[in-house]
Amino acid sequence: MKRNAIHVVIIIVAVLGGWLLAQNLHQKQLELSPTRATLSKLPLGGFHKFLSDVEWMFFVNYLGSLNTVDGDNVKQVVSRLERLMSYDPNLSKIYQEGAAMISIADPVKTVEILDAACENPNLKSNSQIPFYAGFVMVQHMTPPNHKDAIRYFKMAIERSGGKDQGNAYYTSYYYRAKAKVLAGEKKLDDRHALLQVLFNEWDDAILNSRGDVPTSEYNSQDLKERLLLAVRNTKNPPEDYKPTAEAVKLADEITKKVFSDAHLCHSCATAYCPGDKFCGACGTEVIVYGLCPFCKEVLTPGAKFCVKTGQKL
Amino acid sequence: MNEIIAIAGSTWKNVLRLKVVYFLVFCVWVLVTSALNYDVLSLGLHKELLVDASLLLNTIAGVLVIISLTFEIPKELKEGVASTMLSKPLGRTHYLIGKLVGYVVVGVIVCSLIALGSFFIFKISFSEPIGMIMLQSQIMVILSLIPMAALAVLFSIALPEIVAPIVTVLVVWFAHSSAALFNIPVVYGGIIPDLDLFNFKADAVYNTAITWNYVILVALWGIAYALFATALASLIFSRKDIR
Numbered sequence: 001m002k003r004n005a006i007h008v009v010i011i012i013v014a015v016l017g018g019w020l021l022a023q024n025l026h027q028k029q030l031e032l033s034p035t036r037a038t039l040s041k042l043p044l045g046g047f048h049k050f051l052s053d054v055e056w057m058f059f060v061n062y063l064g065s066l067n068t069v070d071g072d073n074v075k076q077v078v079s080r081l082e083r084l085m086s087y088d089p090n091l092s093k094i095y096q097e098g099a100a101m102i103s104i105a106d107p108v109k110t111v112e113i114l115d116a117a118c119e120n121p122n123l124k125s126n127s128q129i130p131f132y133a134g135f136v137m138v139q140h141m142t143p144p145n146h147k148d149a150i151r152y153f154k155m156a157i158e159r160s161g162g163k164d165q166g167n168a169y170y171t172s173y174y175y176r177a178k179a180k181v182l183a184g185e186k187k188l189d190d191r192h193a194l195l196q197v198l199f200n201e202w203d204d205a206i207l208n209s210r211g212d213v214p215t216s217e218y219n220s221q222d223l224k225e226r227l228l229l230a231v232r233n234t235k236n237p238p239e240d241y242k243p244t245a246e247a248v249k250l251a252d253e254i255t256k257k258v259f260s261d262a263h264l265c266h267s268c269a270t271a272y273c274p275g276d277k278f279c280g281a282c283g284t285e286v287i288v289y290g291l292c293p294f295c296k297e298v299l300t301p302g303a304k305f306c307v308k309t310g311q312k313l
Numbered sequence: 314m315n316e317i318i319a320i321a322g323s324t325w326k327n328v329l330r331l332k333v334v335y336f337l338v339f340c341v342w343v344l345v346t347s348a349l350n351y352d353v354l355s356l357g358l359h360k361e362l363l364v365d366a367s368l369l370l371n372t373i374a375g376v377l378v379i380i381s382l383t384f385e386i387p388k389e390l391k392e393g394v395a396s397t398m399l400s401k402p403l404g405r406t407h408y409l410i411g412k413l414v415g416y417v418v419v420g421v422i423v424c425s426l427i428a429l430g431s432f433f434i435f436k437i438s439f440s441e442p443i444g445m446i447m448l449q450s451q452i453m454v455i456l457s458l459i460p461m462a463a464l465a466v467l468f469s470i471a472l473p474e475i476v477a478p479i480v481t482v483l484v485v486w487f488a489h490s491s492a493a494l495f496n497i498p499v500v501y502g503g504i505i506p507d508l509d510l511f512n513f514k515a516d517a518v519y520n521t522a523i524t525w526n527y528v529i530l531v532a533l534w535g536i537a538y539a540l541f542a543t544a545l546a547s548l549i550f551s552r553k554d555i556r
Contacts, residue, residue, distance in 0.1 A: 007548045014541035015503035021534040022502020025510045025527070026495055032523050033516055046489035046508065049515040050369045053362050057354050090519055093356060122519060 034121055040086035052088030059084060063101060074105040081113060090122040095129045103132075107140035118155060131156035131170050138177055146180040153177055168222060175201070175226065192247040195230040199254050202227055224258065228269065231255055236268040236282065263289055274298050316404075320411025325418045328381070337377065338423060341370045342430040349438055360439055361518045364447060367431030368514045371424050371454045376485055378420040379458065380478050382465040386412060387474035406547040413466050413543060420458035428455070449528055450517035456528075457511035459535035461485055463542035464506065470546045470553070506538050 030036055039048050059080050063069075069077050081102070084094050095117040103110040114133035117123055134152030137145045153174035160167040175197055183193035202223055234243045234251040243251075255264055264271055265279035265286050272279055274290020275298035290299050292306040292313065305312055328334060348366045352359040428451040432443050464484055468477045488508040494501040501507065510531050513523060 004548065004551065007544045007551075010544040011541055011548070014537050014544065015499060017503075018534060018537040018541060019499045019501065019503030021530060021537060022507050022510065023495070025530055025534055026492060026502075026507065028527055028530070029510060032527065033513075033521060041490070041493065043487050043490040045486045046372070046512040046514070047369060049365050049518060053355065053358065053365055056356075056358065057351065060354065060356055088515060090515065093358065097356065122521065 035089045038086070038089050040083075044087075048087045052084055052091055055080070055084050055087060056091065056093065059098065069101050069105050071105060074102055074109075077102050078106065078109055085113070085116070089116075089120055092117075092123060092126055092129070095123075096126075096132065100132070103136045103140050107136050110136050110140070114152075118152070125159060127156045127159035127167065127170065130159065131167075131173070134173060134177065138173070138180075144180070146177040146184075149177045150174065150181065171222065189241075189244065189247070191230070191233060191241060192244060192250070195227075195234055195247060195250055195254070198223065198227045198230055199250065199258075202258055227254060227258060228262075228264075231259070231264075232269045236270075263287075274301070316407040317411045317414060320408060321414035321418065324385075324412055324415025325422075328378075328416070328419045329422065334419070334423060337374055338426045338430070341367075341374055341427045342434065344370055345427075345431050346434050346438075360435075363431075363435060363438065364518050365514055367427070367435075368450055368454060368517060371427045371431070371451065372457070374427055375420050375424050375454060375458050376461065376482070378416060378423055379461045379465045379485075380481060382412065382416040382462060383469040383478040383481050384474075385416075386466065386469040387477060391474065405550045406543075409466055409470070409543055409547055409550060413462050413539070416465070417458050417462045420462065421455055424451070424455045424458065444517070444520050446513065446520055446522060447517045449523055449525075450513040452528060453511040453513055453531065456532050456535050457508055459532075460506050460508065460538040460542070463539035463546075464488075467542045467546040467549075470550045502534065502538075503541070510534060 044051060062080065063077070066073060066077075081094060081098050084091065084098065088094075095114055099110050099113045099117075111133050114129055114136070117126075117129045118133060123129060130152040134149035134156065137149035137152070153170055156170040157167065157174060160170060175194060179190060179194035179197045182188065182197055183190050186193070188196065205223065231251045231254050233241070234247050235255075237243050251269070252266070255266060255269060259269075262271060263286075265282060265284055267284040268279060268282040270279055270281035272286050275288060276286060277288055278284065279286050290301070291297065292299055292308065292311070294311050295306060295309050297306060297308040299313070300307065303313065345363060345367045348363040349359055351362055355362055431451075432447070435441070435447075436443065461481075465477075465481045468481045468484070471477075472480055484506075485508060488506045489512060490509070491501065491505050491507045492509055494505055515521075516523060
């Protein structure tokens, strides 16, 4: 009788202790791996990860058996992708390679899948997934959704290393998406809008470095190069593009503000050399620089003395 | 205490003498190595597959060891070996704890051999260091043997010989999904086990860090649950007639 009572006491203490510990551990486990809450609720014996590996190989095999992913089979592909996500939402290949397969047949679903991956804390260092979400929005959606794509491109830039080290490819798409939105809002042509966007970015960056505004976009050499290219395209346009007077005015303003010390031809924005009187690209008369103030000899860059007279400059 | 150690000692010595145990370990090593062949089919995920396969196969090997316990106890009771052993001064609780400890030791040895072999295969295949999480998740697989062995003891006492292993496997299987019962007080974790608390297979693959504090707490939970299951088994066993 006494022995039974001891057993009962042990059982009660162990049950209560086990319950309290399990509650605590369950919460801790969700903190350690938050995506666990999104796993399939099917009783899989804790073998979700292994099943995802096997399912992934079946998926690769299945895709190999298809000629193309179109309206006839896209539902099946999506269902396989969703099953894979329910086994292992952290498998980046599902999004980078799997979702790519349905991006043309079902771009809305692709973005939905990629958006879920963007929110996944275990994939927060992956820049390709948000970029691809934005890419599908602007390339495969009808009509393209540039406005929402901006958020994804920005996320991709930030994840790929922040402002100055941002992947140039992501940055191109980011500026272009912003330009498309601006073009739609202000009824500008695409190149004019891009010029405006790049100038705004540069302006923000300059203000930011002065501490006038709390946050800003990407201030880098890359931005200046893009801006110069856009100015040249406006001042010296290709045959298929006729810039508006406003665009040319903006290009002039940018040349003055951004490239004041770059010695660019005011007509075609090509850089010219010390001593040049005319632009080598378009023949326009330019402001001469780099001459000795005493003898007007052309100086070598960085010279401290005139090479002809020896005068200190 | 000496009686428990004596029973546990004879149990693990008997099991570890069986060549099939080492054959099982060897088969697992071969299967883990075979994951390397899936580099093309998995589009380069063979490293992850190897880590995952080693954890999965280690879990299965552990369950197999535990299942053999559900054969052993009914067999000993049936053949009268237990009744001989249960002659005084050895108590029935001592017998159950001895069996439990004996099989946990066997499980620890088998699973440790598999884990060490898997680490060796990983190291020579990828020339990469063994991550802390890989070690921790293998330790958790080993720790999960404690509540599983206690469940096996309980079912082998409470259920008929043929039913006990099947029920043990089913309970172990479904105990990985019992987190759905999280909101039921006392039942979750107290009566119904949550073996998924030991499951960090995906985290090992992705190198997600877990704390040693968690490992210690989960070991404590395993011991608490084993206490419950063994005490219950002992209570049932004390009312059972043995030939």
